[in-house]
Amino acid sequence: MAIVLGPNRYGKAETRLVRVVRDGDTHALADFNVSVALSGDLAATHLTGDNAGVLPTDTMKNTVYAFAKKHGVGEPEEFGLLLARHFVATQPQVKTARVSIESFGWERLGPHSFARKGDYTRVATVLVSDEFEQVVSGVTGLVLLNSTASEFRGFPRDEYTTLPETTDRILATAVDARWRHLSASGDFAKSYPAALEALTSAFVNTYSASLQQTLFSMGSHVLSQRPEIAEVRLALPNKHHYLVDLSPFDLTNDNEVFIAGDRPYGLIEGTVTRDDAPPAAAEWYL
Ligand SMILES: O=c1[nH]c(=O)c2[nH]c(=O)[nH]c2[nH]1
The missing domain is CATH 3.10.270.10 (Urate Oxidase;)
Structure with missing residues (x-):
């Protein structure tokens, strides 16, 4: 009998993002709960502990906040596509990125x-x-x-x-x-x-x-x-x-993210x- 690793994925669940867009005194608000899950060639970390292909989930969270500043969030579908395409394009071991977003409505x-x-x-x-x-x-x-x-x-x-x-x-x-x-x-x-x-x-x-x-x-x-x-x-x-510190990514945060x-x-x-x-x-x- 052989014991094999079955399907697996990993990511940062429930990154709570509030994005304020300031137009003078008039603000718009997006309130998202973003969950990222990546899958692909991730056997090594499970089998040997080699993390060479494991983009930290902490990085995924940071990416959510940095992208919210850089690109705005738009519709949740658009923001999800932006994030998912980024992970697939920049991490060769990642074959599939799943991004799920809950968008809370505000009146x-x-x-x-x-x-x-x-x-x-x-x-x-x-x-x-x-x-x-x-x-x-x-x-x-x-x-x-x-x-x-x-x-x-x-x-x-x-x-x-x-x-x-x-x-x-x-x-x-x-x-x-x-x-x-x-x-x-x-x-x-x-x-x-x-x-x-x-x-x-x-x-x-x-x-x-x-x-x-x-x-x-x-x-x-x-x-x-x-x-x-x-x-x-x-x-x-x-x-x-909490205001996100975006300075490590050379981004300002003027009460927006x-x-x-x-x-x-x-x-x-x-x-x-x-x-x-x-x-x-x-x-x-x-
Ligand atoms: O309005 C506030 N009241 C407090 O007592 C308090 N304490 C704190 O940490 N933040 C705030 N904000």
Whole structure:
């Protein structure tokens, strides 16, 4: 009996690329998840550990980011073809390159503001006892992004701080919000979309020094627009977008090519309250 190597391939899966195209103040956004798999004459590394034909998967990731800067991304089919042809043309041992791309849709909210396409979830929780009725409305999974008008600087530094200060970054979050009504007899069909619009427009229109500042602005805007609402609680994950260092490839990166981070993420939580409102039922804190 002989033991033989069967079909095989390898590559970098799920390179998360966000490409911003800046035309003055108006930005366009492409948000891709790119997976590369190469196959061909790759027996040696499996059988003897000889890596002479193994283009590092790290290089594939870098190629995705460098090509995004150099060529733009266009349609996912076009960007896939560009990458796949490159690997086949430049690596003689590679016979076939497979590039799969997921393209996440974003709806425009402003010149440099976007909402992820797809559904977010409306939520409602009511508490009823003999003494009180309390209605809480909210939303989860509403993903918003500003591709500029966000800074983060002036923070303390200690021996573990490596984060550079920035005056221009992507600010993105998945809004998880709950708002408590003053009364159980409101017009919830009217109140919900209006509160949602207040949250969203505050995110879009706030020039942000921190996600904490944006959080307070979102909560305040709901309370100033909606007299029926007593309190807003927000949990805002900071969906980090890291600027890719393209200098090893002699390319500049003027806030155009980002790694969309997954984990860990900052989590900014806070409550914004009307100070004359009755307190929430203790059960809300559970
Ligand atoms: O808006 C921010 N708030 C923070 O508290 C924080 N911390 C961090 O590393 N980045 C950011 N961004």
